[in-house]
Every structure is written in structure tokens, then in C-alpha cells.
Amino acid sequence: MAGKKYLAEQAATLLKFAQATTNPDVAAGLLAKAADLSSKSDEAPETSSGAPDVEQPEG
Known part of the structure; x- marks a missing residue:
């Protein structure tokens, strides 16, 4: 499912x-x-969840 930020940006567009x-x-x-x-x-x-095979950057 898309996150709040993404959906809000699409609605604004x-x-x-x-x-x-x-x-x-x-x-x-x-x-x-x-x-x-x-x-x-x-x-x-x-937030949107990333694809399962994508590693999140550390830091």
C-alpha cells in the first residue's frame, strides 16, 4: 500500500x-x-513499505 506522503503528493498534483x-x-x-x-x-x-528485496541504507 502507498504511504501517506505519496498519496498526498498525488492528490496535490x-x-x-x-x-x-x-x-x-x-x-x-x-x-x-x-x-x-x-x-x-x-x-x-x-511511510510506504519498500520491496522485500530492497535493503534499507544504514545510518
């Missing part, structure tokens, strides 16, 4: 696209998806 478009139908779809991602970020863990 969709909001920027929604503000930039002149098509109200596209803007509404982007806003709906941003709201969905924002809702999922509330339930997500703080």
Missing part, C-alpha cells in the same frame, strides 16, 4: 491539474479522484 484545465467535466473528475486519494491517505501508513 491532481488538484493542480484541475485548476489548470478549462474543461469543467475534466476538472470535476480530477477533483473526485483527488478526494478519493486524500481519503485513502487518511487510512494509509506513514
Whole structure:
């Protein structure tokens, strides 16, 4: 599952696209998806878990 930070960044990107478009139908779809991602970020863990074969750097 994606972490809170990733989902929040994706939602913010969709909001920027929604503000930039002149098509109200596209803007509404982007806003709906941003709201969905924002809702999922509330339930997500703080950080994304890495792939099982990836070693975390020490330090």
C-alpha cells in the first residue's frame, strides 16, 4: 500500500491539474479522484513499505 506522503503528493498534483484545465467535466473528475486519494491517505501508513528485496541504507 502507498504511504501517506505519496498519496498526498498525488492528490496535490491532481488538484493542480484541475485548476489548470478549462474543461469543467475534466476538472470535476480530477477533483473526485483527488478526494478519493486524500481519503485513502487518511487510512494509509506513514511511510510506504519498500520491496522485500530492497535493503534499507544504514545510518
